[in-house]
Amino acid sequence: MTFPPAKILDVDLSKKSINVKTIPANIYRRYPGGSALGVYLILQEMQPGIDPLSPENMLIFSVSPLTGLPISGQSRMVVTTKSPLTGAIGDSQAGGYFPAFLKANNWDAIVIKGKSSEPVYLMIDGEKAELKPAGHLWGKVTGDADSMIKQENNDDSLEIAQIGPAGENLVRFACIINMNNRANGRNGTGAVMGSKNLKAIVVKKARRSDVFDKKGLSSLAASSRERLKINETVHGLGLYGTASEVNGFQEAGFLATNNWNHSLMKNGAKSLDGTTMSETILVKRDNCYACSVRCKRVVEIPGKVDPLYGGPEYETCASLGAYCGINNLETVSIANQLCNMYGLDTISCGGTIAFAMECFEKGLLTTEQTGGVNLRFGDHEALIQTIELIAKREGIGALLAGGSKVAAETIGGEAVKYSISVKGQELPAHMPQMKPALGLIYAVNPFGADHQSSEHDPLLVMPEESEERIRLAQLGVHKGYDNPYVIDDEKVRFAYLTQCFVSLIDSLCLCQFVWGSTWQLYGPSDLVELCREGIGWETSLYELMLAGERRLNMMRFFNAREGFTVKDDYLPDRIFEPLPDGPNKGQIIDRQRFNEALKTYYEYAGWDINTGKPMKSTLAKLSLSWLLDL
């Protein structure tokens, strides 16, 4: 067995046609899953300049040859499309059981094209795939639609990836939800699904039985238990969830608060922390298929928060909490539930509402405009009301449904400064003043500000012989960063090479808490082992890194074709202001240094310094010269 071909379900909703397409192994291994495969298919088929919400847009769900193997951190899928939020390539990832089931049903990707004349959902059962009417599901929140689909198919074990009303209403940061609580969150992929009248994709339960080296893989998988014992970071993520970061960030003073005007919450953030959640409302630790980390939260507040909708992640606590000046776990949990019911990205939603709150407080939005909503930082009710309005595109929600950047342009004046976004996508809650390399990635990432597209700046000097240093050296990163907060050439190198590695991880649809190049359970060498033992793919980290770099360059090429240039690689002005509070008060990113780092980054990446477009030589090296013939 060697690398397999990709089997693709090719669905044209306009024609109601469903076909099977095969990508030969020799091609697939260059774009080995996830959005690498997605953007490959898009570049092959889609014309530039189309409206993201038109039938011409493609919406691709993809997994990888590794998805569904019996080991932690492999059940993830990527949705690739032209983003209605950014106008650039869209890429969004989610975990759950759906990805493993999809692959176990023997599919590598689902390509959705066109637009259905009426609401439908796609049902996949092994080789069989059919479109079913979804008129009765339209308008339903995710939990309701989920149970209706299970009921009408008489199968509780179905996995369902769907949009909520926000997607139906084309909110530009609508997401796709599976298990009612896992989200392909960012980039507005839910709006694209809504524009196609596609309510859901449903897959039958299935399990892979084609492990190449069962004994080897089983031993690698079993080692996760020992690894978890000694890996404090991942152990902590499992025990207390991602929200276990809240209080640490608060105490270090880089928890973005009140639309990034403060770097900590005045009244503390311990109340939002994962430990507090564990002690109060947590009822269960949930996991994705075959994963032993169990980082997913399930919370319950009787009469208010249903465990069906999971529980808030760190990013959600920050965006729906700190961004909006709210440090009440109940409110954040309700807001999180609403986002999961309606299918809204919590980061963009929180970021957009925080933006509106600043506009409101500064008089750029009036009570009249908000329809009476008192859009002040810290106002619980305003938060909840506004989420509802956005999902339904009602009142002030109609303005905010385009995201903070579009809203800011509509409001005009100073408002433009209050949209804390890049390429129209709201920043995740890691303040670049403390993580300048991550800030750089926020600026250059092809699908807008993202915190899951590179390793984060090491905040401490890593000891010479630490596991982190060993892993980073395997990517060609050899320095230890004596001053973590400075963005010098070596830091840019760290940013670029870990971005390529994470780009690979996202192609292979692996979880970044389990598979990585610094603190994760498994490192790059383990990944090479996984490929061999899992599917008999005798690869190398070199071939793999090229694949990661290839994905990144295809995305940049896509963007360049859509008119994006280096002007779109920026950080909001506010990010260049010093940290306003806390022990790291005054910490700043020097703008000139940042601009130099940008140039160095383009050099590392082999992108033209003036256009930001991959150079001919870069494409050639990555076997991407075919892009020039498109």
Next chain:
Amino acid sequence: MTFPPAKILDVDLSKKSINVKTIPANIYRRYPGGSALGVYLILQEMQPGIDPLSPENMLIFSVSPLTGLPISGQSRMVVTTKSPLTGAIGDSQAGGYFPAFLKANNWDAIVIKGKSSEPVYLMIDGEKAELKPAGHLWGKVTGDADSMIKQENNDDSLEIAQIGPAGENLVRFACIINMNNRANGRNGTGAVMGSKNLKAIVVKKARRSDVFDKKGLSSLAASSRERLKINETVHGLGLYGTASEVNGFQEAGFLATNNWNHSLMKNGAKSLDGTTMSETILVKRDNCYACSVRCKRVVEIPGKVDPLYGGPEYETCASLGAYCGINNLETVSIANQLCNMYGLDTISCGGTIAFAMECFEKGLLTTEQTGGVNLRFGDHEALIQTIELIAKREGIGALLAGGSKVAAETIGGEAVKYSISVKGQELPAHMPQMKPALGLIYAVNPFGADHQSSEHDPLLVMPEESEERIRLAQLGVHKGYDNPYVIDDEKVRFAYLTQCFVSLIDSLCLCQFVWGSTWQLYGPSDLVELCREGIGWETSLYELMLAGERRLNMMRFFNAREGFTVKDDYLPDRIFEPLPDGPNKGQIIDRQRFNEALKTYYEYAGWDINTGKPMKSTLAKLSLSWLLDL
């Protein structure tokens, strides 16, 4: 244990000083031995524009952290210097026991600077190193000097790397000989050693005992037996030596004959083949330290050829045989012995004499000029006489001691066309008409035409799931080459990426018959395993490939500094003529296609298309920006 620092013996012959220098592990791992370390040290210390034969030139002997481990194919060393033959960076490799002993004495490199006022040799015994007088050895052939040194030190187990009279006489293709029959052959490193009045470097026998994972390495090493059984190519190299290629090349019609005017020998070449050698004059199969392949020949012709000097390799049979129109094994063996005694590179020697023969036959050299030597193709006596004259720089030898290119420029006129060389170095015996990717490497390789700087063009279509394809895919080479003789973009990709890999192999000082990315005993994955088991270096093929690419770019940077440009990346006109004879008669490299391939190659390499110099962005990516501050 992680990657070790490099311990360097720093010898200034002018000052007669010997110092110990350490390169920290973090630096060394970026330039992990061989000429990667050598050119790093040269770029750090040496000024551009110096005369290669002046005291300012540096002569570096280096091994790698893997040298001397108990496994096949690891006892090799590289000599790095500014080449007196090409004026470019010089790099030359040899096997034997010397490399293993040097490393086991705990040295990673010996740096020779300056010039001794009188002949000396350097004696190394563990930590101790001293210069000893060598006046009594000067003028001695290698075999004599070797036994004198052993005798005066009362130690038969010493390993000695030395020059013969050719090096003393500054013949520009003089080599360095160890064991009397292993040669750092190419690039005239022996002349540099001669210019410094350094007759020899001597190391005491020693054995490494610091294997990191004894059990793991022992199992990897033991697997060579099984591998040898099923690997026909390497098995054949062991049984019949490299000369086993002679007859195959003859029969396919790409055995460069009569100074490349023919592609086979009129009277056959079976007489020069390794099988014939085995049946007639072979008395022993010899091996390098700890190697089970045993490809080295030991031949004896009583009264004429002493087994002390080994036996002819393929390249020697071709250059001192076919190039000169001689298909007599006895003559070639005598000529080979002479080159080893005097310390002459057999390829450049044969190439230069073949050039002179063509000049003579075409009337550009007269009997007067040759001092009566009848320099005709096929003349046995002329060959033997001319080798002697070159080594001694007497008669016609004085003209030819500069190599064919310098001689051609002196003779002038048509003669310039008869020097089959690149950057002044004579071509090895693989006709690019059948191996166009290798031809490309002949043209661009920083140290002149070389057949050991990339994998050779696959002459057959490689089956999809073959070991070769799997290994090549690990380097990012995914195509099978339906037409082996065409140089398209994918072939250039093959050339560049295997060049980077071989550049790595040469940095790690591994043998290319044992370690490689196509047909060799061990492949890229095994190499990663060797690093871990051998020295506890948890590396990846990505880090390793970057190291290989880094060496190549440092060399190109060195050359650019010396004034080399794309104009120096050429092939002789004769190579663009169709193959003149045999079953592949008419096979040709299209010149325009070749020029396009050159451009594509520069693009892959990230070198400026006009200057051939590594671009700023390429240097940055390889952590080589420091070169711009030199």
